[in-house]
Amino acid sequence: AQSVTQLGSHVSVSEGALVLLRCNYSSSVPPYLFWYVQYPNQGLQLLLKYTTGATLVKGINGFEAEFKKSETSFHLTKPSAHMSDAAEYFCASHASGGSYIPTFGRGTSLIVHP
Amino acid sequence: DGGITQSPKYLFRKEGQNVTLSCEQNLNHDAMYWYRQDPGQGLRLIYYSQIVNDFQKGDIAEGYSVSREKKESFPLTVTSAQKNPTAFYLCASRAGGATTGELFFGEGSRLTVL
Numbered sequence: 544a545q546s547v548t549q550l551g552s553h554v555s556v557s558e559g560a561l562v563l564l565r566c567n568y569s570s571s572v573p574p575y576l577f578w579y580v581q582y583p584n585q586g587l588q589l590l591l592k593y594t595t596g597a598t599l600v601k602g603i604n605g606f607e608a609e610f611k612k613s614e615t616s617f618h619l620t621k622p623s624a625h626m627s628d629a630a631e632y633f634c635a636s637h638a639s640g641g642s643y644i645p646t647f648g649r650g651t652s653l654i655v656h657p
Numbered sequence: 658d659g660g661i662t663q664s665p666k667y668l669f670r671k672e673g674q675n676v677t678l679s680c681e682q683n684l685n686h687d688a689m690y691w692y693r694q695d696p697g698q699g700l701r702l703i704y705y706s707q708i709v710n711d712f713q714k715g716d717i718a719e720g721y722s723v724s725r726e727k728k729e730s731f732p733l734t735v736t737s738a739q740k741n742p743t744a745f746y747l748c749a750s751r752a753g754g755a756t757t758g759e760l761f762f763g764e765g766s767r768l769t770v771l
Contacts, residue, residue, distance in 0.1 A: 577759065577760075584767070585764050586661075586663075586762030586764045586765050587762045588762065589759045633700065635760075637755060637757070643755030645690070645749075649697060650699050
C-alpha cells in the first residue's frame with residue numbers, strides 16, 4: 544500500500560535560515576505527491592504538488608520540492624524562513640495503483656525563532 | 658467565493674449523545690472526504706464519497722456514519738458508539754482527477770466530549 548513518511552515531528556529554524564522538511568514515499572510506482580500547510584485551528588491548503596513532468600516543483604510562499612525517484616523522496620524546502628511560515632506541514636500521496644485515496648503523513652510542525 | 662463550509666466550528670457533547678457535523682461545498686466537486694485529526698497522528702480517513710448517493714468506509718469508520726444525498730452536502734454523524742470522539746474533524750473535496758486533483762479543506766470542527 545502506498546504511504547508517506549515524514550521524518551521529524553518538529554523542525555526548529557531561525558528566521559532567515561533554510562527550511563527543509565522531509566518526506567519519503569514507499570512505492571515501486573511513482574506516486575502523485577502533495578504538500579499541504581495547516582495554520583492553527585484551520586483546515587489544510589495546498590502548497591504544491593508533483594504529478595508528472597518536471598521534478599522540481601515550485602509552490603506558494605516561496606516553497607519548492609524536488610521529486611527524487613532514486614531516493615523515494617519529496618522533500619520540501621524554502622531558502623529563507625519567515626515567522627509567518629510557522630505551521631504544520633503535511634506530505635500526502637494519491638496512490639498511482641489500486642486505491643486512489645489521499646493519505647497523509649503524520650505532519651511536521653515548523654517552529655521559526657526570531 | 659467558492660469553498661467548503663464546516664459547522665459548527667466548536668461542539669461539546671455529553672457521553673452517549675449523537676452529534677452531526679455539517680459540510681457544504683459550492684465547488685461542484687464530486688468527491689468528498691472526512692478526516693479525523695489527533696495530535697501527532699496526522700489525518701486519518703473516516704469516510705469518503707466519490708459521487709452522490711455513494712460512500713465508502715475509510716480506515717476508522719467505526720462509530721461514525723455519513724450520507725450523500727446531495728452533491729453539495731456530506732454530513733458526518735458521530736454516534737455514541739465512537740469510544741473516543743474528542744478530536745478535530747476536517748471535511749475536504751477534491752478537484753479534478755483521483756491522482757492529480759488537489760484537496761480543498763474546510764476550516765474544521767472541534768468536538769469535545771464532556
